Amino acid sequence: xxxxxxxxxxxxxxxxxxxxxxxxxxxxxxxxxxxxxxxxxxxxxxxxxxxxxxxxxxxxxxxxxxxxxxxxxxxxxxxxxxxxxxxxxxxxxxxxxxxxxxxxxxxxxxxxxxxxxxxxxxxxxxxxxxxxxxxxxxxxxxxxxxxxxxxx
Numbered sequence: 001x002x003x004x005x006x007x008x009x010x011x012x013x014x015x016x017x018x019x020x021x022x023x024x025x026x027x028x029x030x031x032x033x034x035x036x037x038x039x040x041x042x043x044x045x046x047x048x049x050x051x052x053x054x055x056x057x058x059x060x061x062x063x064x065x066x067x068x069x070x071x072x073x074x075x076x077x078x079x080x081x082x083x084x085x086x087x088x089x090x091x092x093x094x095x096x097x098x099x100x101x102x103x104x105x106x107x108x109x110x111x112x113x114x115x116x117x118x119x120x121x122x123x124x125x126x127x128x129x130x131x132x133x134x135x136x137x138x139x140x141x142x143x144x145x146x147x148x149x150x151x152x
Contacts, residue, residue: 024103025053026104027052027098027100027105028051028098029049029059029096029098030047030048031045031095031110032045032047033110034113035112036114036115038117039088040086041085043083043112044081044083045081045082045110045112047096049096049098049105051098055102057099058078059077059078059096059097059098060096061076061078061082061094061096062077062094063092063093065093066090067088070088071087072085072092086114088114089115089116091111091114094112095108096110120150122149125149126144127145128142
């Protein structure tokens with residue numbers, strides 16, 4: 001009787017361990033929002049992901065579509081925020097998937113539209129304020145400013 005009771009609890013423990021392990025949920029990928037950029041300038045993709053089970057996730061970006069003749073490629077495809085330079089005007093469609101070690105997420109897509117810079121537009125000027133030193137956990141108020149010669 002003593003062994004059968006122990007065996008029963010071991011089997012019960014294994015059953016619930018396997019059941020809990022089998023309850024993995026797919027991770028979630030977010031490739032962020034579609035946006036416009038200037039052709040020929042470094043562009044950052046703002047990806048993120050999460051796993052409701054708390055598993056560590058990895059990232060997998062892929063350029064799905066681009067303008068004909070484009071030679072653009074990602075700086076890396078395995079980080080949340082890779083960069084690329086859109087070399088031709090047009091739409092660049094990327095997919096992002098995350099993986100939790102067991103399965104991939106559903107893909108998330110973003111379209112980056114590259115266009116020519118406006119030749120009549122002057123770049124705005126920004127000033128982040130003076131350099132400052134603060135103590136750890138000390139509240140710091142930041143004050144920046146900017147101007148735009150075109151009034152945009």
